[in-house]
Amino acid sequence: MSIYKALTIAGSDSGGGAGIQADLKTFQELGVYGMSVITAVTAQNTLGVQGVYPMSSEAVEQQLASISADLRPDALKTGMLFSSDIIQIVASAIKSYKWERVVVDPVMIAKGGASLLQQEAIDAMIEHLLPLADVVTPNIPEAEALSGISITDSESRQQAARRIHAYGCQHVMIKGGHEADTVYATDLLYDGKSFTEFSSRRLHTPHTHGTGCTFAAAVTSGLAQGLPASESLRLAKNFIQAAIAEPLNIGSGHGPTNHWAYQRGQRQENSTIASNTIIVSHDVYAGGTR
Numbered sequence: 001m002s003i004y005k006a007l008t009i010a011g012s013d014s015g016g017g018a019g020i021q022a023d024l025k026t027f028q029e030l031g032v033y034g035m036s037v038i039t040a041v042t043a044q045n046t047l048g049v050q051g052v053y054p055m056s057s058e059a060v061e062q063q064l065a066s067i068s069a070d071l072r073p074d075a076l077k078t079g080m081l082f083s084s085d086i087i088q089i090v091a092s093a094i095k096s097y098k099w100e101r102v103v104v105d106p107v108m109i110a111k112g113g114a115s116l117l118q119q120e121a122i123d124a125m126i127e128h129l130l131p132l133a134d135v136v137t138p139n140i141p142e143a144e145a146l147s148g149i150s151i152t153d154s155e156s157r158q159q160a161a162r163r164i165h166a167y168g169c170q171h172v173m174i175k176g177g178h179e180a181d182t183v184y185a186t187d188l189l190y191d192g193k194s195f196t197e198f199s200s201r202r203l204h205t206p207h208t209h210g211t212g213c214t215f216a217a218a219v220t221s222g223l224a225q226g227l228p229a230s231e232s233l234r235l236a237k238n239f240i241q242a243a244i245a246e247p248l249n250i251g252s253g254h255g256p257t258n259h260w261a262y263q264r265g266q267r268q269e270n271s272t273i274a275s276n277t278i279i280v281s282h283d284v285y286a287g288g289t290r
């Protein structure tokens with residue numbers, strides 16, 4: 001039996017719902033062996049972020065080197081990278097170790113508003129990391145920061161996706177979790193040729209801590225097992241829908257998602273979880289100029 005290996009390069013969330021912890025739980029549930037390079041330790045719970053403690057450059061470099069010397073990842077994802085120094089170290093490791101199937105989740109700000117990436121690091125991400133990415137998964141504020149385009153409607157969302165794609169990544173998925181009051185949570189994929197929407201029923205719950213990390217980790221799990229990007233994104237959309245639909249109700253603030261729910265739903269025919277994961281995926285009209 002082949003063991004597929006996935007690596008997450010991200011921050012630690014002491015509360016266990018986002019960051020490295022969400023990534024490793026997702027890898028495990030989706031049947032891939034998980035490895036981690038920790039870029040920063042955050043003191044965090046469901047109420048917010050109480051502290052951010054970046055690792056030294058040397059600590060990040062050595063973790064990457066140790067993995068490279070022994071355990072080649074089949075796919076990797078980046079999450080919270082915190083500074084332009086860490087971004088450059090990670091980008092040069094990906095290039096020099098010739099690691100492939102790279103998912104960049106351009107984590108910038110936690111849901112409560114705490115900064116997880118220094119402002120000046122956005123340029124480093126565009127210059128060094130995005131050209132190495134197979135899949136980039138910004139939420140709407142991150143897509144605005146990367147593209148410089150204010151997203152107000154579907155046309156401006158398509159423009160932002162085109163602009164980010166032009167930085168050199170293969171696929172851009174602008175996630176729709178932050179849209180207010182829509183019936184569907186719709187993510188928009190651009191592969192340089194056409195747009196595809198992935199829609200699911202928007203669930204009304206405060207328990208969405210770590211949705212972005214979990215989603216990108218599920219994409220990485222699919223890529224690690226050799227699925228194409230579009231299939232990996234479909235898997236991730238199903239995984240996160242199930243994880244939001246069955247909240248754990250842990251903590252007194254914005255609780256974590258349920259990383260067990262997807263596999264539980266797969267095992268139970270006709271379960272409520274399975275019926276929650278109806279996905280509409282279709283090509284959308286690519287208006288405007290390319």
Ligand SMILES: Nc1ncnc2c1ncn2[C@@H]1O[C@H](COP(=O)(O)OP(=O)(O)OP(=O)(O)O)[C@@H](O)[C@H]1O
Nearest residue numbers: 139175176177178185202203210211212213215240
């Ligand atoms: N309330 C919801 N109902 C259904 N799906 C949702 C909901 N909120 C987010 N999603 C889905 O979860 C995934 C992550 O999207 P989101 O925009 O929340 O990421 P994010 O802002 O990066 O998350 P994070 O807070 O972890 O940084 C997307 O596939 C999105 O459509």
Ligand SMILES: Cc1ncc(CO)c(N)n1
Nearest residue numbers: 011012013018019080110
């Ligand atoms: C460590 C970490 N990474 C990412 C996020 C974004 O959800 C978070 N809250 N914490």
